[in-house]
Amino acid sequence: xxxxIFYAMYDDDDVLKDGAKKVVSKGIKVxxxxxxxxxxxxxxxxxxxxxxxxxxxxxxxxxxxxLATVGMRYFMVVxxxxxxxxxxxxxxxxxxxxFVPVTFEFTVLCAAHLMxxxxxxxxxxxxxxxxxxxxxxxxxxxxVMEVRLSENxxxxxxxxxxxxxxxxxxxxNQKELN
Amino acid sequence: MHxxxxxxxxxxxxHKTFHDVTNDVCQPIEGKAPRxxxxxxxxxxxxxxxxxxxxxxxxxxxxxxxGLNKTVGWAWDITNFVWWVGIGHAGTLISAVLLLFRQKxxxxxxRSAEAMTIFAVFMAGLFPLxxxxxxxxxxxxxxxxxxxxxxxxxxxxxxxxDVFAIxxxxxVSLVFWYIGLIPDFATLRDRVKNPLSKRMYSLLSFGxxxxxxxxxxxxxxxxxxxxxxxPLVFSVHSIVSFDFATxxxxxxxxxxxxxxxxxxxxxxxxxxxxxxxxIMRKAFKLEAYIHTKHVEYMNIVIMVTGSIxxxxxxxxxxxxxxxxxxxxxxxxxxxxxxxxxxxxxxxMTCNVFSPQLMWFKKLRRSLLFTFxxxxxxxxxxWFERFVIxxxxxxxxxxxSSWSMFYPTAIDIGIYxxxxxxxxxxxxxxxxxxxxxxxxxMKTILKTSGESYKNETESxx
Numbered sequence: 001x002x003x004x005i006f007y008a009m010y011d012d013d014d015v016l017k018d019g020a021k022k023v024v025s026k027g028i029k030v031x032x033x034x035x036x037x038x039x040x041x042x043x044x045x046x047x048x049x050x051x052x053x054x055x056x057x058x059x060x061x062x063x064x065x066x067l068a069t070v071g072m073r074y075f076m077v078v079x080x081x082x083x084x085x086x087x088x089x090x091x092x093x094x095x096x097x098x099f100v101p102v103t104f105e106f107t108v109l110c111a112a113h114l115m116x117x118x119x120x121x122x123x124x125x126x127x128x129x130x131x132x133x134x135x136x137x138x139x140x141x142x143x144v145m146e147v148r149l150s151e152n153x154x155x156x157x158x159x160x161x162x163x164x165x166x167x168x169x170x171x172x173n174q175k176e177l178n
Numbered sequence: 179m180h181x182x183x184x185x186x187x188x189x190x191x192x193h194k195t196f197h198d199v200t201n202d203v204c205q206p207i208e209g210k211a212p213r214x215x216x217x218x219x220x221x222x223x224x225x226x227x228x229x230x231x232x233x234x235x236x237x238x239x240x241x242x243x244x245g246l247n248k249t250v251g252w253a254w255d256i257t258n259f260v261w262w263v264g265i266g267h268a269g270t271l272i273s274a275v276l277l278l279f280r281q282k283x284x285x286x287x288x289r290s291a292e293a294m295t296i297f298a299v300f301m302a303g304l305f306p307l308x309x310x311x312x313x314x315x316x317x318x319x320x321x322x323x324x325x326x327x328x329x330x331x332x333x334x335x336x337x338x339x340d341v342f343a344i345x346x347x348x349x350v351s352l353v354f355w356y357i358g359l360i361p362d363f364a365t366l367r368d369r370v371k372n373p374l375s376k377r378m379y380s381l382l383s384f385g386x387x388x389x390x391x392x393x394x395x396x397x398x399x400x401x402x403x404x405x406x407x408x409p410l411v412f413s414v415h416s417i418v419s420f421d422f423a424t425x426x427x428x429x430x431x432x433x434x435x436x437x438x439x440x441x442x443x444x445x446x447x448x449x450x451x452x453x454x455x456x457i458m459r460k461a462f463k464l465e466a467y468i469h470t471k472h473v474e475y476m477n478i479v480i481m482v483t484g485s486i487x488x489x490x491x492x493x494x495x496x497x498x499x500x501x502x503x504x505x506x507x508x509x510x511x512x513x514x515x516x517x518x519x520x521x522x523x524x525x526m527t528c529n530v531f532s533p534q535l536m537w538f539k540k541l542r543r544s545l546l547f548t549f550x551x552x553x554x555x556x557x558x559x560w561f562e563r564f565v566i567x568x569x570x571x572x573x574x575x576x577x578s579s580w581s582m583f584y585p586t587a588i589d590i591g592i593y594x595x596x597x598x599x600x601x602x603x604x605x606x607x608x609x610x611x612x613x614x615x616x617x618x619m620k621t622i623l624k625t626s627g628e629s630y631k632n633e634t635e636s637x638x
Contacts, residue, residue: 035393036361036365036617037361037618037621038396038621039390042390048394051391051395051398053395054402057406075321076333102333102339104409105339105343105346105410105413108346108409109346109350111406112346112349112354113349113350113353116353116357123386123391123396125360129384131367131368131387132385133368133388138368139365139367139386140196140368
């Protein structure tokens with residue numbers, strides 16, 4: 001299906017935000033924004049939902065806590081109750097204090113690493129992947145708003161570019177997709 | 179909305195645009211390395227290689243090449259280990275704790291401080307590993323199923339807690355650092371002309387595009403990592419102190435150790451950051467980003483943690499008398515008046531007296547003075563660990579086994595060698611990696627940049 005992508009470029013984050021607000025209020029759906037740094041407040045305007053990675057981190061942490069507890073109970077109580085000064089470990093609960101540091105460290109280890117891996121996978125930032133920012137300047141000082149014709153069928157291509165041009169852009173590029 | 183109280187000193191001096199930030203950080207990487215870099219790198223590499231040679235000699239011959247004896251079974255090895263781990267505490271503290279407290283000034287220093295952390299923890303980790311003598315059996319510290327019967331590592335042992343603490347700290351700090359680096363590598367990737375560099379940075383940037391959703395996740399991941407790294411920072415040095423505190427040696431067996439070690443670690447870590455930053459801001463012409471105010475903030479941290487350390491020393495001394503335990507009180511009398519009194523008093527002068535000078539505003543805003551104090555503090559912190567470790571054990575319960583510790587050439591070689599290796603890593607980092615967080619720096623430009631602040635002010 002033929003599609004056309006509009007790349008509206010801005011040179012200021014506040015102008016970009018005002019522009020996005022204006023465009024969205026006209027009923028145009030903004031597909032993506034590329035920016036050199038996190039622009040605070042852009043997400044609700046263009047409809048990006050808050051990430052749920054925090055919940056995942058919590059669950060990963062719980063996994064680590066559970067693994068550490070099960071593991072240490074097996075090593076130190078079940079498989080070989082280590083005998084220290086004639087006092088073997090017969091119950092995990094009675095010896096819990098000594099296991100707190102490792103439990104904590106392992107919880108942090110699992111939460112941090114599994115969250116980082118999830119983050120990289122969800123972001124599709126993986127070694128060897130090609131960058132997809134439309135213009136190399138978007139990692140320096142320019143901000144690009146991407147609008148797709150296919151998602152805004154109620155407007156014609158000329159209408160969209162006219163609306164975009166009113167928002168303080170410095171450049172407007174268009175790309176045809178076939 | 180970009181607002182900040184006008185009385186706050188700006189964090190970025192002069193008029194900087196987003197593009198200027200990129201330029202200022204990237205130019206030293208893209209250009210040719212200055213002659214000074216090659217000179218420093220060569221010196222560091224020679225010292226580092228000498229250290230590696232000493233380590234290989236030790237592994238081939240045995241731990242006997244160290245100056246340890248039957249009484250003093252731990253000396254420079256563990257001193258160096260604790261010293262390096264301590265230095266490694268500033269980076270994650272800066273990036274994690276200061277992030278949670280929304281301290282914007284951390285952005286000037288967090289990238290290099292984290293790099294310093296990682297390299298320092300590398301150096302620290304070397305010591306317990308080579309202390310095993312048989313390095314190739316290092317994996318025995320992991321709870322792996324094995325063929326020796328149901329033989330597991332001892333989870334009741336603080337030394338094993340240390341294995342978990344240090345490895346978690348190292349790997350989590352590495353991840354934290356790298357996640358922050360990805361967007362900056364993307365900036366470099368889109369800038370550099372040289373095809374080889376372009377490929378390298380392209381690979382390192384993992385295809386980062388700067389989409390809104392990516393930034394949304396980036397911010398949350400930074401926050402959550404900071405949240406879990408904060409207790410981690412405090413736990414690591416607490417656990418290092420357990421190595422001593424859970425033993426029954428007079429002088430080690432104290433409950434004050436965990437907070438006292440953590441304060442000492444932050445103290446020495448910030449001192450090392452000062453040493454490195456003061457050189458770096460000059461060499462990389464980053465004076466607009468790391469200026470007197472940043473140095474002053476760090477000096478305040480040094481002053482506060484130095485005072486905590488001072489209070490801990492005095493409390494420890496008082497309690498040794500107040501406890502009424504004669505062994506305990508002898509351990510401390512021996513510390514300040516025994517054969518190692520010179521080490522004790524150097525420690526006291528460097529760590530308790532010198533940071534108090536930071537109460538004077540003139541002194542804590544003086545760059546030269548800060549540089550000198552930062553080195554003095556690191557010397558003092560090395561002595562602190564030496565005093566705690568060696569003076570507590572060199573005179574034990576049996577006077578016939580009293581002894582002294584004399585370092586051998588290998589002891590010294592390995593210690594100096596780790597300093598060389600540390601600088602090799604740090605110089606490579608400074609040459610090829612963005613030393614300031616480019617993306618994050620841009621987020622504070624409008625609130626804390628000098629020219630922007632003045633602009634908003636003049637409107638009122």
